[in-house]
Amino acid sequence: MRKDLIPSLLSNSEETHTKPISGTMLKDRIYVVDSKTRKLLRFFSGIQVTKGLKEKRKITYTGALSKQQYKELMKKLIKDVPILASLIETLVEGTNEYIAPDPYKQFFFELSLTSPVVGMFQIGGDQKALHILKQICNNEIDIFDSSMKKELSYLQKRAPLLCNFIFDLKERSGNLPIKALAVLDDILKTIVNTFMSCDTNKEYSDVASNQLSFFPTLPTVHGKRQI
Structure with a gap:
């Protein structure tokens, strides 16, 4: 049975929420939010992961950033993640290459992911x-x-x-x-x-039970949420 075709049973069961649930947004869970900054940081790490034979992950080591790319990365980091910008600036100070030193390669690569x-x-x-x-x-x-x-x-x-x-x-x-x-x-x-x-659950009211519930014989444990 399609619930959307029986509006009379839905009058008390639908609810809308305009406020996002704190802690569920990706930007709240990753360290470098901007996607372009993450891409430049990944290049700076010197590590790239591609899919090789049989879809297996293949790790390759790339070259350094260009001077212009480095300036762009630093500009974005100074604005959004100044503590990370300060560290990177120290790492490349006195060198002619804009690439992470060995101890930092894997670390920066992980920070550049959306995980x-x-x-x-x-x-x-x-x-x-x-x-x-x-x-x-x-x-x-x-x-x-x-x-x-x-x-x-x-x-x-x-x-x-x-x-x-x-x-x-x-x-x-x-x-x-x-x-x-x-x-x-x-x-x-x-x-x-x-x-x-x-x-907490207190900001989201329980959905009223009706005949179209998936488990109508069981008690309501928690109402539905719309994200």
Whole structure:
């Protein structure tokens, strides 16, 4: 039966919402919102992923940005993500190539995707992992100290990409650069806000039950939402 052809049964069951549900918009879940900026950031990472034989992912390494592309990337980042712009500016300072150094390639590539950052680090609901990361960003702990063995092991299991990035930074420069930690701390805010800003059910009334319900014999658990 088509519900749209029986309007008499729908008079009390339809509702419209003009207010978007907080936390469900893509722009609230990714770190670099603008698509053109993400594309330039992906080029800057030096990594491209294409589909090869049998649709398998093929990773290739590209060349550096042109000077004009770099200026465009920095202009966009200074406006939208100044903390990331500051880090990138430091990385290319004194060099003649506009491309991410090895420890940052995979990290910047992941940030350039449309995937939410909660999927990148996978610690969104883990308060212990979030607390460890926050301490690292604030320089409150030395995660590589022997006394932090349990915390490091825990973080490795929960966020392997994050740990690989931290290990590479440590191996390259002997410490964790302040500006890199500032970017991690800024990303941490996006991870936390993804869950903290979600609306509760109280703003959405339940849909009145009718004879055309999918499970008319079961009680209503939650009304429908229109997004």
